[in-house]
Amino acid sequence: xxxxxxxxxxxxxxxxxxxxxxxxxxxxxxxxxxxxxxxxxxxxxxxxxxxxxxxxxxxxxxxxxxxxxxxxxxxxxxxxxxxxxxxxxxxxxxxxxxxxxxxxxxxxxxxxxxxxxxxxxxxxxxxxxxxxxxxxxxxxxxxxxxxxxxxxxxxxxxxxxxxxxxxxxxxxxxxxxxxxxxxxxxxxxxxxxxxxxxxxxxxxxxxxxxxxxxxxxxxxxxxxxxxxxxxxxxxxxxxxxxxxxxxxxxxxxxxxxxxxxxxxxxxxxxxxxxxxxxxxxxxxxxxxxxxxxxxxxxxxxxxxxxxxxxxxxxxxxxxxxxxxxxxxxxxxxxxxxxxxxxxxxxxxxxxxxxxxxxxxxxxxxxxxxxxxxxxxxxxxxxxxxxxxxxxxxxxxxxxxxxxxxxxxxxxxxxxxxxxxxxxxxxxxxxxxxxxxxxxxxxxxxxxxxxxxxxxxxxxxxxxxxxxxxxxxxxxxxxxxxxxxxxxxxxxxxxxxxxxxxxxxxxxxxxxxxxxxxxxxxxxxxxxxxxxxxxxxxxxxxx
Amino acid sequence: xxxxxxxxxxxxxxxxxxxxxxxxxxxxxxxxxxxxxxxxxxxxxxxxxxxxxxxxxxxxxxxxxxxxxxxxxxxxxxxxxxxxxxxxxxxxxxxxxxxxxxxxxxxxxxxxxxxxxxxxxxxxxxxxxxxxxxxxxxxxxxxxxxxxxxxxxxxxxxxxxxxxxxxxxxxxxxxxxxxxxxxxxxxxxxxxxxxxxxxxxxxxxxxxxxxxxxxxxxxxxxxxxxxxxxxxxxxxxxxxxxxxxxxxxxxxxxxxxxxxxxxxxxxxxxxxxxxxxxxxxxxxxxxxxxxxxxxxxxxxxxxxxxxxxxxxx
Numbered sequence: 001x002x003x004x005x006x007x008x009x010x011x012x013x014x015x016x017x018x019x020x021x022x023x024x025x026x027x028x029x030x031x032x033x034x035x036x037x038x039x040x041x042x043x044x045x046x047x048x049x050x051x052x053x054x055x056x057x058x059x060x061x062x063x064x065x066x067x068x069x070x071x072x073x074x075x076x077x078x079x080x081x082x083x084x085x086x087x088x089x090x091x092x093x094x095x096x097x098x099x100x101x102x103x104x105x106x107x108x109x110x111x112x113x114x115x116x117x118x119x120x121x122x123x124x125x126x127x128x129x130x131x132x133x134x135x136x137x138x139x140x141x142x143x144x145x146x147x148x149x150x151x152x153x154x155x156x157x158x159x160x161x162x163x164x165x166x167x168x169x170x171x172x173x174x175x176x177x178x179x180x181x182x183x184x185x186x187x188x189x190x191x192x193x194x195x196x197x198x199x200x201x202x203x204x205x206x207x208x209x210x211x212x213x214x215x216x217x218x219x220x221x222x223x224x225x226x227x228x229x230x231x232x233x234x235x236x237x238x239x240x241x242x243x244x245x246x247x248x249x250x251x252x253x254x255x256x257x258x259x260x261x262x263x264x265x266x267x268x269x270x271x272x273x274x275x276x277x278x279x280x281x282x283x284x285x286x287x288x289x290x291x292x293x294x295x296x297x298x299x300x301x302x303x304x305x306x307x308x309x310x311x312x313x314x315x316x317x318x319x320x321x322x323x324x325x326x327x328x329x330x331x332x333x334x335x336x337x338x339x340x341x342x343x344x345x346x347x348x349x350x351x352x353x354x355x356x357x358x359x360x361x362x363x364x365x366x367x368x369x370x371x372x373x374x375x376x377x378x379x380x381x382x383x384x385x386x387x388x389x390x391x392x393x394x395x396x397x398x399x400x401x402x403x404x405x406x407x408x409x410x411x412x413x414x415x416x417x418x419x420x421x422x423x424x425x426x427x428x429x430x431x432x433x434x435x436x437x438x439x440x441x442x443x444x445x446x447x448x449x450x451x452x453x454x455x456x457x458x459x460x461x462x463x464x465x466x467x468x469x470x471x472x473x474x475x476x477x478x479x480x481x482x483x484x485x486x487x488x489x490x491x492x493x494x495x496x497x498x499x500x501x502x503x504x505x506x507x508x509x510x511x512x513x514x515x516x517x518x519x520x521x522x523x524x525x526x527x528x529x530x531x532x533x534x535x536x537x538x539x540x541x542x
Numbered sequence: 543x544x545x546x547x548x549x550x551x552x553x554x555x556x557x558x559x560x561x562x563x564x565x566x567x568x569x570x571x572x573x574x575x576x577x578x579x580x581x582x583x584x585x586x587x588x589x590x591x592x593x594x595x596x597x598x599x600x601x602x603x604x605x606x607x608x609x610x611x612x613x614x615x616x617x618x619x620x621x622x623x624x625x626x627x628x629x630x631x632x633x634x635x636x637x638x639x640x641x642x643x644x645x646x647x648x649x650x651x652x653x654x655x656x657x658x659x660x661x662x663x664x665x666x667x668x669x670x671x672x673x674x675x676x677x678x679x680x681x682x683x684x685x686x687x688x689x690x691x692x693x694x695x696x697x698x699x700x701x702x703x704x705x706x707x708x709x710x711x712x713x714x715x716x717x718x719x720x721x722x723x724x725x726x727x728x729x730x731x732x733x734x735x736x737x738x739x740x741x742x743x744x745x746x747x748x749x750x751x752x753x754x755x756x757x758x759x760x761x762x763x764x765x766x767x768x769x770x771x772x773x774x775x776x777x778x779x780x781x782x783x784x785x786x787x788x789x790x791x792x793x794x795x796x797x798x799x800x801x802x803x804x805x806x807x808x809x810x811x812x813x814x815x816x817x818x819x820x821x822x823x824x825x826x827x828x829x830x831x832x833x834x835x836x837x838x839x840x841x842x843x844x845x846x847x848x849x850x851x852x853x854x855x
Contacts, residue, residue, distance in 0.1 A: 046813040047625065056624065143596070144626050151589060200626070219627065220636075220805045220813075221709065246708065248803045249812070252691060253707050257803070260698035260706035416818060423587050461587035 037241035037541050039523065040263040042248040048223045049245070051206035051214045052199055053188035054133060054145035058385060059442065059532045060267070064245050067533050068225060069116075070186035070208035073107055073126065073167075074179050078529040081287055084343045085531040087179055091121060091187060091209060092167075095179060097485045102174035107182075109165045113232045116213040117205075119191035123161035128190045130159045130169075140190070142199045152184035174483050176490055180445035211238050211537045222246045239525065239540040255518070258282065264520040264541065271328040271389070277518050286514040287528040288332045288339045290443040293388055295378065295397075295436040295508035296453070298426035298467045303435040304374045305467075309366040310406070311505035315352050316359035317404045318510060323396050327389060330516050334509040336502040337441075338449055341530065346495030348502035352509050359404045368405040375407045379437040384415030386440035388513055394438065397510070425460025426467050436508070437466060444532060446494050451478050454497075454506065474500055550842045554835050561835070562614070565827040566607050569820055577623070597623060599820075610824065619828075620821035624813075629825035632810065637829070639709055640799070640806030644791040646723050647730035651791070652784060655735045659742025666747045674739060681736025687797035690729035694801070697725060707803040726802040730795055734787035741783040745776040778849040785841030789834045 041064065049061030053070050067075075075090030091110055098104040113121040131138040133149040134156065155178065158170035171178060192207035193199070206214040209232070212225035225243040246263060248254045254266040255273045259280065269277060274284055295314075297305035304310050320333035335352040338344045360369070368374045380394045381387055391412075398408040411434050413421070421430045422439050431437075443449030452458055455478050456470040477497045484490035501507070519526065525538045577593050594600045598609070613620060619629035655678075662674035698706035705722050749755065749772050758768050799808030807826060814823040 046809070046816060050625070147593065219625065219632075220810070246803075248707060249809075249816075250800045250803065253694075253801055253803050256691070256694040256699055256706040257708070260694070260702060262698075262706050262708070423590065 037239070038244060039240050039242070039265060039536070039539055039541055040244040040246060041265040042246050042254040042257050042263040042267060044249060044251075044254070044267050045247045046249040047220050047247050048217060050144070051203055051217050051223060052142065052145055053129070053186050053206075053208065054142075054149040056144065056148060063533050064243075064536075065223065066186055067210070068212045068243070068536055069206065069210045069214055070188060071210050072183050072186050073109075074183040076183065076529075076531060076533055078531055078533060078535040079527065081528050081530070083530070084341060085290075085529055086343075087183060090183070091126075095182075097176075097178075102176075102483070102485060103171045105169045105171070105178055106162070107167045107169065109167065110232065111165060113209050114230060115189035115191065115209055116207040116228060116230075117189050117192045117195070119189055119207075121187065121209050122164045123167045124164070125187060125190050126167045127159050127161050129185065129187045130156065132188065133185070134159075140193055140199075144199070149185055153178075153181045155181070174485075176482055176485050177445065177447055180447070183445075211236055212243060215242070220247065236535070236537045238537040240536065243536060258518055258520065261520075264523050266518045269516060269518045271330055273518075274328050274330070274516070281521050283519045283521065283523075284516055285519055285526060285528045286330065286516040287530050288341060288512050289515050289529075289531050290338065290342070290449060291386055291440060291513045291515075291532075292334060292337050292443060292507075292509070293331075293386075293393070293438075293440045293511040293513065294334070294337070295438050295510070296422075296466050297507060298431070298435045299469045300426055300435075300467075303426075304376055304406075305435055307366055308504060309362045310368075310374065311508075312350065313359040313362035313366070313404055314401060314406060314508050315350075315505045316355045316362070317400045317406075318397060318508070319354050319400055320511065321354065323393060323511065326392060326396065327511075330514055331388065332512040332514060334511050336498055336509055337453075337507065338443055338498060339512045339530070343491060344446065344449065344494045344498050346499040346502075348499040350503045350505065352502060352505075356400075356403060363405045370403065370405045373402070373405040373407040375409060376436065377409045377411055377432075377434040379411045379413060379418060379421065379431070379434045381413055381415045381418045381438065384418070384440075386442065386513065387415065387438075388440065388511065390438065393510065397508075422466050423461060423464065425465075428461070439466075440513070442532070446481060446497075450494065450497050450501065451481065454478075454501070469506060471500075546846065547843060550839055554839050557835055558832060561831040562611060562828055563607070565831060566610065566824055567603075569823050569827070570603060610821075614825075614828065619825035622814075622819055622822045624817045624819045624822070629821050632822060633807065633826055633829050636805060636807045636810040636826075639804060640808065641792060642719075643723055643727055643730065643799075643804060643806060644788070646727040647791050648734070648788045650727060650731040651734040651738055651787065654731070655738025656742055656780070658735075658739040660746055662739065662743040663746025663750065666743075666750075671743070674743065678736040678739035678743070681732040682740070683736075684732060685797075686729050686733055686795065687801050689732055690726065690798050690801040693725045693729055707801075709805055726798055726804050729798050729801070730791060734791060737787055738780075738783060742776065742780055745779055746772060749775045774848065778845045781845055781848070782841055785837050789837040792830075792833050792837065 043060055043064060045057040045060050047057065049055040049057040049065035051065055051069060055061040055066045072090050073092035074087050074095070076085045077088045078085060091113060092107040093110050095105060095107045098106070109123060109126065115121055128140060132140045132142055133146040135141055155171040155173060155175040156169055157172045160168050162168050169178070187209060188202070189207035192205060193202050196202040196205060203217055206217065211228055211231045213228045215224045215226045217223045223245045225245065227238040227241055231237055248257060251268065251270045255269050255277065257263045258266040269284070278284055297303065297311060299306050324331050324333060332339055336345060336348065363369060381390050383390065394410065401408050411432065418437065418439060421428060422437055424430055441448070452464050454469045454471070454474050455463065455465055456475050457463070459465045459468050474497065477493055477500065480493040481490055481497065484493055522542045524540050524542055527535065527538055529535070577590055577597070598606065610620065617630070619633065621627070622629055622632060658674040658677060662671040665671045694706045697704045704725050709722050755768060755772065758771055796808040796812045799806045800812050803809070807830060810822070811826050814826055
């Protein structure tokens with residue numbers, strides 16, 4: 001039986017498709033023009049960082065919301081791409097430790113600073129903000145902000161206003177690292193909180209002291225920040241009218257949005273998009289920053305890594321230049337825990353480089369060879385914050401190590417599962433026979449960069465010394481760092497600790513990330529500092 | 543009819559309960575720590591244990607499930623661990639986005655799918671059938687996130703006709719809102735369009751071959767009258783297919799919404815999974831599952847209107 005298509009249907013389908021095409025064209029040509037001086041940023045975060053002060057979404061949250069809208073007593077000098085970032089006065093103009101009682105610090109506050117709501121920034125506001133994260137009984141205590149900030153100031157036990165422009169902070173023990181810790185704690189407006197009545201309501205009218213203020217905040221969609229015309233520091237008055245922060249967790253969507261002109265700035269473009277982006281006139285900006293991608297060795301009995309010859313051999317066996325090529329140039333070859341350009345690097349004797357012959361010789365000394373290899377089990381992750389391209393990089397390491405007689409078996413885990421084991425420590429049953437873990441580390445301050453991994457008093461699960469490294473010599477250096485209130489003496493002790501790391505090859509030092517971001521040609525004046533955080537006040541849109 | 547309705551409603555209750563239990567357990571099975579987002583990555587075990595106790599995550603699973611279910615029954619889906627916002631409000635907001643996108647995609651899928659299916663069924667074996675079937679097979683076979691990326695590359699990055707991502711910001715006009723919806727809606731509609739086309743085509747072709755159609759034609763009924771009879775016979779089965787497909791659309795698509803950074807339930811779910819945000823994850827899965835149960839219920843209710851035999855079985 002044969003049936004013909006009803007003619008009416010045929011006629012209508014033609015009309016429908018023609019009108020659909022017309023509608024698409026009409027809608028497409030009506031693209032809205034962008035206001036001048038608005039920078040639209042596609043972030044990697046899945047949500048807009050909370051504009052509450054001690055924001056969420058990790059370092060990215062602090063980068064785009066935390067330090068743009070709010071400020072700390074102590075700031076980072078982000079003005080140069082060429083030198084390591086140092087601490088500079090922020091909302092405090094100076095800070096001193098009491099020579100008679102080194103647990104007491106005095107912070108002199110900047111005069112004339114106002115919150116975005118017009119209220120005064122003073123000593124009471126500082127005390128109020130410390131209570132916000134450290135005093136559960138305070139009306140303004142905020143569990144979310146406490147979760148982000150409390151761990152950053154572990155030694156702070158008391159804080160009081162001496163006079164309207166002076167604050168005294170007391171620590172549980174002498175802690176010369178306090179300035180690094182205080183740089184994390186940003187100030188929200190007590191007056192705005194009083195008006196709002198709760199932290200949830202505060203999000204509708206956030207208020208800090210920073211160069212940008214929040215004009216609107218729509219969870220999961222975007223936040224619009226505008227220039228704070230009353231900003232206290234004329235040298236850092238933003239050139240931009242506004243900044244839009246848009247969460248775009250998918251890397252290809254960020255690149256597409258940039259290419260479609262929907263954003264001007266895309267964080268972390270995927271390595272395989274770099275060439276096409278630069279070819280299309282976009283600029284890839286990057287710089288080394290305090291981050292390291294290592295293998296963290298277990299020093300427990302039975303771990304092959306307990307032998308310094310094996311550790312040094314592995315460090316000499318990695319072809320870091322080849323890895324850099326694999327990553328499209330988007331890494332810095334590691335020679336220690338901190339980048340070679342860091343003030344903390346010091347002058348270690350052991351040179352971390354690619355020397356397979358020297359590596360093989362060390363392995364022979366330890367009793368191993370390519371034909372008679374030692375087997376190690378390594379915990380790695382498939383992805384994760386700061387993990388770069390973990391599978392690609394680890395496969396290269398596996399090949400390199402096989403050449404000198406180290407046979408690597410991988411124990412691949414979900415990123416969160418890797419972190420859970422990292423907290424539990426190498427002696428925990430979940431380590432399951434592995435002798436290294438591959439968590440990339442944030443190293444913004446001496447504690448997170450160097451102390452926490454090797455202090456014998458911070459062995460996991462109490463602290464995060466995963467590998468149970470124990471050395472009285474290292475503990476003594478750490479005590480000196482914590483008690484050296486003279487910055488020069490402290491720097492010397494930090495360098496000494498880093499030299500110990502390198503000379504004892506405590507980790508497999510592999511790479512430092514370079515934080516690539518893609519910028520539209522219209523974005524001018526951005527200075528990429530050697531840091532997790534950036535200054536948006538110098539940026540303009542042409 | 544009433545008895546039939548009650549039977550269907552009663553059957554939906556255990557399904558809903560089973561769904562709630564399964565989604566609770568599945569979420570617990572996932573590796574990782576829900577507190578990793580509220581704590582700094584270098585938090586110690588001690589800090590983690592304290593926070594766990596605060597969120598009640600240190601209690602036995604049975605107790606956690608009972609408490610959660612009790613609250614859900616009272617309409618309280620809990621609070622997101624990551625953001626502190628009420629889960630119910632989060633889902634309601636995201637659902638608005640997903641539903642508007644789903645409505646557009648469903649419209650496209652149904653109009654195109656039924657249209658192409660009819661055309662193909664009527665011209666079974668002809669070139670129109672081959673063309674329609676080719677479109678249908680492409681729709682079913684092409685991964686929709688890949689189609690999304692291709693659409694973005696062509697219409698956003700190269701031609702600059704339509705936005706590459708996001709919902710329109712602020713308080714956009716209808717035009718701006720639609721512009722943001724077109725590409726994700728096409729990507730979403732492709733697969734259900736294909737499935738609907740193929741189902742309708744098969745149904746129409748099969749119905750046309752049945753004796754009653756020959757009888758109608760033999761009695762001299764016009765094409766239009768025969769078409770009405772065919773459509774009535776095709777409708778119940780086609781409706782069941784439509785219900786399931788629209789259900790898929792309503793549930794949002796993690797992949798399409800992520801590719802287009804569309805703030806619907808799909809990206810909400812993606813975010814909840816990545817952050818191990820248990821209350822948000824459980825709440826979202828439950829609501830989406832309930833939408834499926836509800837849609838199937840509606841289909842069950844509507845079907846007998848077309849085919850009274852169903853309610854008698």
